[in-house]
Amino acid sequence: MLYNIIMLPTKNDHQLGMEFVCIEELVPQDHLLRKIDKVIDFEFIRDKVKDLYCADNGRPAVDPVVLFKMLFIGYLFGIRSERQLIREIEVNLAYRWFIGIGLRGKIPDASIYREHDLSGDI
Template sequence: MEREQIMKAPKHPSTQPRLFQVIDMEELVPPHHILRQINEAVDFSVIHDWVAPLYTEKTGRPAADPERLLRLMLLSYLFDHSERELYEILPMHAGYLWFCGLDFESVLHPDPHHPTLPDRTTLVKTRKRWCKLAHYFRIPFSNYFRRIPK
């Protein structure tokens, strides 16, 4: 009996997962992380004005937030992820979630009253739609994204 007790690893209370955790996404992203630098250098909110003529409030479902879609596209481009790969790793990457204005809860348990992650197919369709209209975006994007730190 003594031998069995010696061979067992002691069970520490800290190894038990907590039922609830308070997580501040700001604290999880280091101060000099590239995504913080991009977030400070670029005002992504202008995308709302750029794409306003492409959307209508009168028909269809409410559109996904264009700023969040743009941020997701930028993550995909900067870190060389396909949309599928991005959506697989997004729930595990605090920096990506923070950059998109999301948190772990919004990805794991979406709530219509809080910011949510758009469906992956929405991201793919939006990227294709915006790429077809590249001439429309060329001047704003080319001038605007020169601010991104290298």
């Protein structure tokens, strides 16, 4: 018995191409996080925690505004696990835009919440 095998072309160029993108353009203007970002200035968080940070010893600190915004995303969108929150931030452009980490930026590890007892129940 003979079988005819039809080879369909595959498209794998998404792994090879390089594109210049602006994350600002990829997040819809009407996204909830854009609306929140317009009305809440999260800079007050730095003032609240500045005495808890030491500039001359230990490893570099993670920006407290980034940490807070990550927890805020978890609360707002019902993401209850720190690990799941990190996974969601890795793939969601609006989340990355909101916390100020671009497409190639490093997202803090989930352990940061346990090390500083920040999570409780997100």
